[in-house]
Amino acid sequence: MSGKNQVDGRSERDARPGKSLKPGKAKRDKRDKNAAGTSGGPDGRSAPRAAGSANGAYELTAEVLEVDDDGGMSLYEASLHGGWGDGAPVLAATDDRVHALLAATPYPGDHVLGALPPRFGVATVELVAINAALAGVEPQAFSYVLAAVEALLVPEWNAVGLTTTTSSVSPMLIVNGPARDDLRIDYRAGCLGGAAGRGSMTIGRAVALCLRNIGGQRAGETSRTVFGQPARFGLCFGEWEERSPWPSLAERRGFGAADEVVTVHGGKGVFPFADVNNDDPRDLAYAIARTVAFPLNNWFLELTGDSGQIVLLLNPMWARRLGEAFPEAADFQEYIHEHAWQPVDAFRPANAEILAAKGRVDDKGRVALAARPDQFVPVVCGGLGGLHGAALTTFVQSEMQSAMALR
Amino acid sequence: MGSSTTPRPRIRVRLPVARPPADVGAPSFTVDGPLRGRTVGLRHEGSWRSWLLIVDEWQRYLRDDGAEPEVLLAKGRVGDEGERTRKDVASWAGRVDCGVTGLGTCGSCTSNSVSDAVALERLRRPAVVAVCKEFETHARNMASFLGHPSLKVLVLPYPLEGLPAGELRDIASAYYPRFLELLGATR
Structure with a gap:
């Protein structure tokens, strides 16, 4: 089963919470509970209006800092000293630049997106805009930053867990929609790093800065991450929709082909793989399935495998081959799910005993990686070197979320 | 000819940080009496064999x-399982007289243990969160961020995982009195 309205992870109902950035709808949905047992985010949401009209007379409220205008060096040093940078130089969030960003969104500057953990700082549109200004986000790309922050505030994304964990997990942003080229969202060669598209580099970084500056996420302090990962500087890329044999990720999650959509995945890292030995696309799919079911995958830590997703990045050459063998994305997902397992004897006896006690070993002696096909999420992107793929592995206790970027 | 200094040009920028939330300090509670006859909650995530x-x-x-x-198993935090967990924690917190949640021996499990201990405190139940030494600061920070800075923290040695069962039993025995002390319960 596939088609425009197929929803990748679970039901459409589950995919919808992040799709709330609708003009005229200041929704109070599950996000208000995002404080995940906290005293909760602030009330008083304000409704979005037409872009450009919401912030005409808006007065910025954030604290002001004056620094020497010396080519950015004093600003950079202030960001390092104040702990509100990410270690790399930042741009000046002048009032003009912040207002330019605010003019590009239908949301008023004082609109509250939610409370970002770990410190549950209140994420207003103004504060998000300031962080976007630091990262160099263009006004026309600002709505993608807002959409990503909205998406990761959905409780099912589990921002509390993901921002404080010892794991390396980080928000990984996948962009769909017609504006990918205009915004320079990388989806071809080097899309995960190196392509240097302004949209990819600035949107991803802005979201990471929001977690740091609004949420208070600090490695070794509020975040207990052991290693972190490069994506903690920001990771944002697009899907090469035109080269996908299947509806785009956004379409599979219930959005239209013309919608501008950001999907946020809590990814532990980028796990690359390669193949030149399989001529049959089903054999290739089999190899991918067995590869991602590596024994120390987080999914094998769990009592069940029924939450979380793994994103399978397929280069366009592989995508064409796989599309011939699996005309529907759901067929591919089903096949991957069927073959993503380990024999229980791949684990040492004490480990196998624990898996058995958790009920993870089936009557054929197999330990399935995940519970359902829809947890394997194919995304077509990358260059045309047709031997490489990658997986964005899962934290498990996080459901990917999508939100529409409104301009 | 006198010297003149030209003032350096300055720029005004906006700071990107959220203002700290208003100080809130929800109260914590103690049993202040004998343990006998009380229902004591013990919450685990099913992950840490040492804590089990x-x-x-x-x-x-x-x-x-x-x-x-x-005993409460509070495992999943998302999806249907997460929904079940939230209901189970709420129901458990309502049934017990006091309780301990754990184990905080990683980042997210500490956050979750604190969160579930806060669920007890919100119902005015004496609550303790059990964490390993390495995660004590994180637990106290999370309790503060959640508005419960006086949440009682039982600090256990780190690491516990991988210790022989005999050693763990000794630790269980050694720290039980401290657990009761934090609850304010007498034997």
Whole structure:
């Protein structure tokens, strides 16, 4: 089963919470509970209006800092000293630049997106805009930053867990929609790093800065991450929709082909793989399935495998081959799910005993990686070197979320 | 000819940080009496075998002291399982007289343990969160961020995972009195 309205992870109902950035709808949905047992985010949401009209007379409220205008060096040093940078130089969030960003969104500057953990700082549109200004986000790309922050505030994304964990997990942003080229969202060669598209580099970084500056996420302090990962500087890329044999990720999650959509995945890292030995696309799919079911995958830590997703990045050459063998994305997902397992004897006896006690070993002696096909999420992107793929592995206790970027 | 200094040009920028939330300090509670006859909650995530063993041991100790242990498995935080967990925690918190949540021996499990201990405190139940030494600061920070800075923290050695069962039983025995002390319960 596939088609425009197929929803990748679970039901459409589950995919919808992040799709709330609708003009005229200041929704109070599950996000208000995002404080995940906290005293909760602030009330008083304000409704979005037409872009450009919401912030005409808006007065910025954030604290002001004056620094020497010396080519950015004093600003950079202030960001390092104040702990509100990410270690790399930042741009000046002048009032003009912040207002330019605010003019590009239908949301008023004082609109509250939610409370970002770990410190549950209140994420207003103004504060998000300031962080976007630091990262160099263009006004026309600002709505993608807002959409990503909205998406990761959905409780099912589990921002509390993901921002404080010892794991390396980080928000990984996948962009769909017609504006990918205009915004320079990388989806071809080097899309995960190196392509240097302004949209990819600035949107991803802005979201990471929001977690740091609004949420208070600090490695070794509020975040207990052991290693972190490069994506903690920001990771944002697009899907090469035109080269996908299947509806785009956004379409599979219930959005239209013309919608501008950001999907946020809590990814532990980028796990690359390669193949030149399989001529049959089903054999290739089999190899991918067995590869991602590596024994120390987080999914094998769990009592069940029924939450979380793994994103399978397929280069366009592989995508064409796989599309011939699996005309529907759901067929591919089903096949991957069927073959993503380990024999229980791949684990040492004490480990196998624990898996058995958790009920993870089936009557054929197999330990399935995940519970359902829809947890394997194919995304077509990358260059045309047709031997490489990658997986964005899962934290498990996080459901990917999508939100529409409104301009 | 006198010297003149040209003032350096300055720029004004906006700071990107959220203002700290208003100080809130929800109260914590103690049993202030004997343990006997009380229902004591013991919450685990099913992940840490060391904590499962300690929970097993403490159930026995609690029964010996005339209390009734009530164990809660609080595992998933998202999806249907997460919904179940939230309901189970709320229901458990309503049934017990006091309780301990754990184990905080990683980042997210510490956050979750604190969050579930806060669920107890919100119902005015004496609550303790059990964490390993390495995660003590994180636990106290999270409790503060959640508005419960005085949440009681039982600090256990780190690491516990991988220790032989005998050593874990000794730790369970050694830290049980401290657990009761934090609860304010007498034997």
